[in-house]
Amino acid sequence: MGKVNPASRAGLIRVAAFTAAYLAVATVAAFATGNGEFVFYIVVMVVLAAVVGVVHFSIGLPESALWALSIWGLSHMAGGLITVPAGWPTHGPNQVLYSLWLIPDRLKYDQIVHAYGFGVTTWICWLGLQASLSRSGIDAVPTAGRLVLAWAAGQGFGALNEVIEFAATLLVPETNVGGYRNTGWDLVANLVGATLAVIIIWFAYNRKHTDSAPGARRK
Numbered sequence: 001m002g003k004v005n006p007a008s009r010a011g012l013i014r015v016a017a018f019t020a021a022y023l024a025v026a027t028v029a030a031f032a033t034g035n036g037e038f039v040f041y042i043v044v045m046v047v048l049a050a051v052v053g054v055v056h057f058s059i060g061l062p063e064s065a066l067w068a069l070s071i072w073g074l075s076h077m078a079g080g081l082i083t084v085p086a087g088w089p090t091h092g093p094n095q096v097l098y099s100l101w102l103i104p105d106r107l108k109y110d111q112i113v114h115a116y117g118f119g120v121t122t123w124i125c126w127l128g129l130q131a132s133l134s135r136s137g138i139d140a141v142p143t144a145g146r147l148v149l150a151w152a153a154g155q156g157f158g159a160l161n162e163v164i165e166f167a168a169t170l171l172v173p174e175t176n177v178g179g180y181r182n183t184g185w186d187l188v189a190n191l192v193g194a195t196l197a198v199i200i201i202w203f204a205y206n207r208k209h210t211d212s213a214p215g216a217r218r219k
Contacts, residue, residue: 006060015066019049019073026077036172038080044164045073055124059131065124072117079113080176094176110182111189114158119193122154126201142205147198154197158190 007015023045030038052069055061079098084090090099091108100109129150130140140146165177 005062007056007063007066011063012056012066015063015070019070022074022077026081029081033081035081037168037175037177038077040168040172041076041080045076049073055128059128061124061127065120065127068120069124072113072120075113075116079109092176092178093174096176098176108185111185114186114189115193115196117193118154118158118161118190119197121157122150122194122197123201125153125157126150126198142198142201147202150201151194151198154194155187155190158187158194161190162186 023042026038027042029035030042052061052066056066080096082097083095084097084100086095088095089101089104090096091101092099098108098110098113101107102109102112126142126147129146133140133146162183165175165183169175169177
């Protein structure tokens with residue numbers, strides 16, 4: 001993909017305000033329900049927001065990437081704090097959105113969030129690599145090797161997420177993290193999201209450069 005346009009100051013403020021608003025609501029809900037697990041996750045979210053800020057001011061993330069990350073955070077907060085009606089198919093001790101089967105015994109909301117989130121993370125890893133190459137005067141073409149690096153980095157962050165969830169099980173008496181099988185499916189979802197991300201990056205780059213090539217057919 002070509003050079004990206006960094007988010008404007010106004011765009012950055014909009015994303016930050018939106019994120020701060022739902023984190024404030026989530027904090028009130030977590031304390032009101034005594035959900036210690038999500039108090040822990042909210043602290044992690046605040047730390048990650050700070051890290052994203054550092055990355056943004058270093059490489060200039062586009063506003064679309066900032067919104068994608070913020071929506072991921074919102075889906076995570078909703079997953080653990082929104083209860084679903086009794087009788088809806090769920091898995092685990094808590095009747096919350098994260099436990100909801102979208103396809104009974106096949107696909108959970110949790111897995112969709114994992115695939116989306118670590119697909120976005122893979123995209124952010126590519127943007128970081130792209131910025132580093134561009135600063136070195138190297139054409140940031142998404143070659144197979146570079147995309148594999150972004151793909152592996154996205155899954156590495158997914159594995160780090162599982163470590164954070166494991167830490168939650170050690171710090172909080174009762175969690176909705178799930179067991180080894182759940183962790184395995186989370187990692188599979190991360191793999192799917194990262195793979196889709198690099199495929200989209202590759203197709204977007206090739207489509208853009210095919211359309212802009214000399215002699216390309218004009219409509």
